[in-house]
Amino acid sequence: MSKVVIVGAGQAGSEAATHLRGQGFDGEITLIGAENVLPYQRPPLSKKYVAGDMGKERLYLKPEAFYHENKIKLRLGLTVKKINRIKKLIETDSVTYEYDQLILTTGSLPNQFPGNFGKNLSGIYYIRNLDDADKLKEIFEPGKTALILGGGYIGLEGAAVARLKDLNVIVVEKSKRILNRVACEQTSNYFRKLHQDNNVKIVEGYGVDRFTHQNGKINGVFIEDGSFYAVDIVIAGIGISPCTKLAEDAGLEIANGIKTNKKGQTSDPCIWAAGDCSAFPFGDKYIRLESVQNAIDQSQLIAKNILGANLEYKPIPWFWSDQYDVKLQIAGLNNGYNQIVSRINKEAVSVSNWYYKDDTFLAVDAINDSRAYMVGKRFLEAGKSPNKLKLPNPEIDLKDLLTQ
Numbered sequence: 001m002s003k004v005v006i007v008g009a010g011q012a013g014s015e016a017a018t019h020l021r022g023q024g025f026d027g028e029i030t031l032i033g034a035e036n037v038l039p040y041q042r043p044p045l046s047k048k049y050v051a052g053d054m055g056k057e058r059l060y061l062k063p064e065a066f067y068h069e070n071k072i073k074l075r076l077g078l079t080v081k082k083i084n085r086i087k088k089l090i091e092t093d094s095v096t097y098e099y100d101q102l103i104l105t106t107g108s109l110p111n112q113f114p115g116n117f118g119k120n121l122s123g124i125y126y127i128r129n130l131d132d133a134d135k136l137k138e139i140f141e142p143g144k145t146a147l148i149l150g151g152g153y154i155g156l157e158g159a160a161v162a163r164l165k166d167l168n169v170i171v172v173e174k175s176k177r178i179l180n181r182v183a184c185e186q187t188s189n190y191f192r193k194l195h196q197d198n199n200v201k202i203v204e205g206y207g208v209d210r211f212t213h214q215n216g217k218i219n220g221v222f223i224e225d226g227s228f229y230a231v232d233i234v235i236a237g238i239g240i241s242p243c244t245k246l247a248e249d250a251g252l253e254i255a256n257g258i259k260t261n262k263k264g265q266t267s268d269p270c271i272w273a274a275g276d277c278s279a280f281p282f283g284d285k286y287i288r289l290e291s292v293q294n295a296i297d298q299s300q301l302i303a304k305n306i307l308g309a310n311l312e313y314k315p316i317p318w319f320w321s322d323q324y325d326v327k328l329q330i331a332g333l334n335n336g337y338n339q340i341v342s343r344i345n346k347e348a349v350s351v352s353n354w355y356y357k358d359d360t361f362l363a364v365d366a367i368n369d370s371r372a373y374m375v376g377k378r379f380l381e382a383g384k385s386p387n388k389l390k391l392p393n394p395e396i397d398l399k400d401l402l403t404q
């Protein structure tokens with residue numbers, strides 16, 4: 001009987017364990033997680049959970065009984081400190097576990113402010129784990145002012161939830177526009193207007209110059225443009241970094257993530273990596289994806305490969321973001337785009353922005369338009385590109401473009 005140990009009991013770790021069992025693996029599975037809570041989904045943390053529209057039990061990926069019934073040894077509140085590759089052991093402060101195959105699903109952590117910026121001051125919050133979300137739930141009170149640093153998806157979702165709870169909200173984005181790193185100008189413009197219509201103040205092109213505080217608690221922020229805002233809460237949404245230290249210390253290859261081959265194997269053939277922490281080959285680069293779809297698909301592929309399949313990871317990435325009553329769905333990766341074709345319905349309720357590199361379709365941002373998302377995905381699966389001239393015409397059914 002062989003032993004699989006999985007380090008990191010999040011979305012990817014839980015899926016790897018579940019899928020291994022589901023595929024008929026009858027060896028030992030040990031799933032170890034540093035957080036003292038059943039494996040849970042993170043997306044609602046910046047959406048329905050903080051808004052109070054979703055209970056904690058609905059965050060859990062599986063009920064506790066599932067792990068017992070499937071003989072998955074769940075070890076929670078336990079941090080793995082070391083991998084001994086020679087002896088094939090992993091070590092925590094209190095116990096060691098032997099493995100035949102090891103899967104690393106250690107996820108990522110929010111970036112902190114560089115240097116000493118804001119250090120030793122209280123009042124800065126992050127949205128990564130359940131503890132963070134519970135803290136925000138507690139302090140989100142109507143009339144308070146929240147300053148959100150970073151206009152990416154997490155920051156903007158945090159802004160929307162804070163507004164729903166009647167806080168005053170300011171979003172400060174250091175680069176020239178919100179969503180600059182991840183989306184085209186058209187998508188940024190849509191979300192800027194959405195937030196402004198919901199009375200969010202958006203500052204773009206300037207970062208934070210300094211915080212003011214009283215007795216060590218932040219009470220104000222000077223922006224680089226000289227403006228000052230009195231604030232009660234600062235939420236930092238300035239990106240995440242993969243948790244690679246364990247792998248790095250064990251001498252595994254790292255490339256902005258734990259480097260894997262197309263099968264999910266690290267530079268040690270008995271160690272695999274999936275989810276936010278893994279960097280895998282995509283075209284001529286190694287990339288990391290920070291999404292539920294990637295965590296699930298990679299883990300399933302690795303589980304199958306451990307059982308002897310010889311599959312390669314060829315994702316068609318998808319992602320979503322909910323802000324107010326707007327649903328954004330993204331299919332594909334827009335890296336390297338040089339043209340956007342927008343399709344806007346008459347009332348501008350549904351909008352989709354289609355990314356091209358020359359004549360090759362790369363990705364679509366579908367805003368309140370699940371049809372555009374579905375059709376975009378089908379084009380990507382087929383390796384085809386929608387006709388750029390017909391695409392903007394809302395009178396033409398998108399599905400018809402698939403056959404043209």
Ligand SMILES: Cc1cc2nc3c(=O)[nH]c(=O)nc-3n(C[C@H](O)[C@H](O)[C@H](O)COP(=O)(O)OP(=O)(O)OC[C@H]3O[C@@H](n4cnc5c(N)ncnc54)[C@H](O)[C@@H]3O)c2cc1C
Pocket residue numbers: 007008009010011012013032033034035041042043044045046078079080081105106107108127128129154243246274275276277289290291292293295318319320321322
């Ligand atoms: C607020 C928020 C909103 C999001 N919204 C969306 C969304 O709308 N759509 C979407 O697709 N994605 C979204 N994501 C991203 C998505 O949740 C992640 O991509 C996904 O959770 C990655 O899964 P993972 O298993 O790789 O990492 P995680 O879910 O982060 O799990 C990693 C786990 O490993 C544990 N761990 C790390 N090191 C050790 C160690 N040494 N020993 C033991 N345990 C360890 C960590 O404590 C953690 O519990 C969101 C993320 C956040 C935080």
